[in-house]
Amino acid sequence: MSTTPRSALRLFALLVLAAISVELWKSRARATKLVPPSEPVPLSFFGLHIHHLPQPTPWPRVSFGSWRLWDAYVVWPNVEPQKGQWDFSHLDRYISLAESHGVEILLPLGLTPAWASSRPKEKSGYEHGNAAEPRNISDWSEYVREVATRYKGRIHAYEIWNEPNLSDFFSGRPDTMLELAREAYGVLKQVDQTVLVVSPSATGQTGVAWLEHYLHMGGGAYADVIGFHFYVTPGAPEAMLELGERLRAVLEENHLATKPLWNTETGWLIENRLSKVTPQNSSFSRVLTLEEASAYVARSYLLNWAMGVRRFYFYSWDSEVGGLTEADGQTLKPPATAFAETEKWLVGARMVSCLPDRSGAWICELSRPDHRAWVVWNPARTAKFKIPEAWTVNEERDLSGKQLSLSPACTVFIGPAPVLLSRERPSRERQGG
DSSP, X not given: OOXXXXXXXXXXXXXXXXXXXXXXXXXXXXXXXXXXXXXXXXXXXXXXXXXXXXTTSOOOSSOOSEEEOSSSSOSHHHHOSBTTBOOOHHHHHHHHXXXXXXXXXXXXXOOOOGGGBSSTTOOOSSSTTTTSOXXXXXXXXXXXXXXXXXXTTTOOEEESOBOTTSTTTOOSOHHHHHHHHHHHXXXXXXXXXXXXXXXXXEEHHHHHHHHHHHHHTTGGGGOSBEEEEOOOTTSOGGGHHHHHHHHHHHHHHTTOTTSOEEEEEEOOEEOOSSSOOOOOSGGGOOEEOHHHXXXXXXXXXXXXXXXXXXXXXXXXXXXXXXXXXXXXXXXXXXXXXXXXXXXXXXXXXXXXXEEEOTTSOEEEEEEOSSOEEEEEEOSSOOEEEEOOGGGOOOEEEOTTOOEEEOOTTOEEEEOSSOEEEEOOOOHHHHTTO
């Protein structure tokens, strides 16, 4: 293929940008001083959004530990479409499905039904009036109490509101959200002291400022967990490091650093094989290839745990434009396999460290009682990686589950898709013989 001066200049600019990005990721990681949680990764860390259960989407064919019921048609406008008229049929079904599979539920409490809305004719991201605060807080209290009482001992975590910094989801003031959180927290704890209450989960760069203002007003008193949406689209997962750094600073400033941090929603547009995915607004201006999406899924889970995030609910399993399945909700895409493979690598392991080296390669060390392993990738390019002799690894495993035997201290090629380097134990050792 011939190269014109213009294309050569464009290529040079891309290479410079990639090099700068690597240095930014490296400096950001060092600045945030990534300290993963000391305990082994629990299955509950791997969360999903599922929209269309039980039809047309069957129960996912991957293991996961937690499920956030957003865009699942079970929030307030769905369960109380008219005052005092309750419809729990969908939510009952979802709770039973989750219980039968040992999956924990996170239930967001907002939006507002039109009949209860302070601005019923106002446009929102859903139906008219849904983004406004309730006209009477007593309606909100009654709704929260009804749900909490019905599902006492079955739902163990509630989220106050979704993305309150975006007018499509909440058009009121932060002090109004604080009042809603105070009321809901009191009702939930009165019904069941053991439930976890997740703060309103703001999103993206503007969400940090919103959360800072909300916490300055005292919002942390009405949350057991701080929720946030680490959307960095169209950027790569490593861009979450800056958000994590800013969030930690806000929590420390408000003396809330000990509260758990949950990433209750993050995703990207992902190409389908069976239907077309079209770029949307500036935040979702790029559709990931299946190969890119597989790498992003794995890196996002690795980096979230490295940042100290205790739960991460990927958006989503069966979305038509950002799903791990095709739009039919049944046909698995490679990112679904990457999700399952990353879970195998992490669950039950303790992450000792996760940092980039001077070449830009990320190295996450995992420890189990009987062996150690390392996950490595280079987000910017495919490059040679010399395996340290001290690792004594003899196997490489990729995101599809494919295994490759290695000789000690060899050199391998790594790129944007993480690989697991470990020591395969002899069959007799694995069987305890």
